[in-house]
Amino acid sequence: MKTTTPLIAAAMLAGLTLASPAFGEDTLYKQLGGYDSIAALTDAFLTKAGQDKMLKRFFVGHSTGSLAKIRQLIVDFICAKSGGPCIYTGRPMVEAHTGLKITNADWDESNEIFGIVLKALKVDKDLQKKVEAFVGSLKGEIVGK
Amino acid sequence: MKTTTPLIAAAMLAGLTLASPAFGEDTLYKQLGGYDSIAALTDAFLTKAGQDKMLKRFFVGHSTGSLAKIRQLIVDFICAKSGGPCIYTGRPMVEAHTGLKITNADWDESNEIFGIVLKALKVDKDLQKKVEAFVGSLKGEIVGK
Amino acid sequence: MKTTTPLIAAAMLAGLTLASPAFGEDTLYKQLGGYDSIAALTDAFLTKAGQDKMLKRFFVGHSTGSLAKIRQLIVDFICAKSGGPCIYTGRPMVEAHTGLKITNADWDESNEIFGIVLKALKVDKDLQKKVEAFVGSLKGEIVGK
């Protein structure tokens, strides 16, 4: 019997990236500066969102350990979907957001914060557009569930 | 090499109950009416708490699946600690509540709701006192973290 | 905005049971003797399976805590699917077994152990048939993945 190695199994799980690079182009993961940049981006976003009048309600009911898990899952998700060597092991997007009743206004506020963070981290305009397209593609799985 | 069976391993994990019955007395689990009663009690409590002005903030940021996990962990915890055949597999109480900043006022409100629920489910006075003593013993691990 | 209470959300998650009772009949959960019987059944099964030459390979790589989680998820699953007040919060059956390469021989061995356990716990013949039909209905989601 052939044994699938953990590595191959993991690779199969990782699946296709949401944002496949054009031929000869770097992955979005690389363009963003790799893991450290994605982690910094996520932390800056969560810090701002956790203090935002409209969005902070989503963070209040979570323990420090629960917030750490959410943070790590977001980093893993972005890393995995942008072509980095992470595996996202959380629930599918729809399931993870069902019941949260995230509104269009929440989504817009969240995107505004994200834009500010991308700018603060000096992500260039072209790349910012790609990242925003990537985030935008998730809206249907997150809002109104 | 001696193999510890999963059952024995599980039993070791379950540990001592918080509320050991006096010699010859039923466990608190049995006195409460077993698992079904504990599940009904937990569901009634969570329903009321989720609608309560002061407490609902703890539930807003959780998806339906996340709330289901919290519910099941609470049932498992009460079941295990009262002497029932459940294993609590969640994080230790202090860790699970650190960062939630649960206040004394939250705790009192929560106990008031719990009392109403015990009464509505026709738990008799003596038993209610035992349950409240059991819940009371957890305060130090939950409030002000 | 109407708020779905945690209880209702949990109930929705619990979904339909695999083994709906005929009109006027008790649920399989009740017929089995409720939670305590299901827990005893699961523990007896896991103890035997963990010592079985053919099946013990599935348990070797799990820590005590990991085995406790598996045990609790099995109890929750049987409880929920047989009509009891539990919520199964684990991964879907197929996902939970993909990669385990459980063979038909493993499945048969497992069923034989399960039959011995049902007999030892004095489950009557009629009920044993219902339980085995319930377990049998899961084979396609568990074997050969």
Add this chain to the structure above:
Amino acid sequence: MKTTTPLIAAAMLAGLTLASPAFGEDTLYKQLGGYDSIAALTDAFLTKAGQDKMLKRFFVGHSTGSLAKIRQLIVDFICAKSGGPCIYTGRPMVEAHTGLKITNADWDESNEIFGIVLKALKVDKDLQKKVEAFVGSLKGEIVGK
């Protein structure tokens, strides 16, 4: 009331690294080449360990999804402890290994594989020593539990 932001909470959780760099020196995370190198190292190690006669027993009872979680937790652990921007959200080392009955021989085999992998990935001798010292410091929490 002062609100601890998710970022700060996460940072507090991350705690001290096992391998603090000397003054002015890069973290072990940086010396290793950051996240991508740690992920490659972990994948190469797990692939070899999963095929190893002595060690493969630890991987047999895990689904593809379970292996992916283990892989991701190992990467997160090494990243976090070596000074990288990851948070390890798994159970403490002792708890995660209790019941596995990892022997000294397993540990030695595992270290031999790890050494081969470090060499294959062209980690230089000095750095290899540091990494092995770091891994060695974990032995007491992993073996014989």
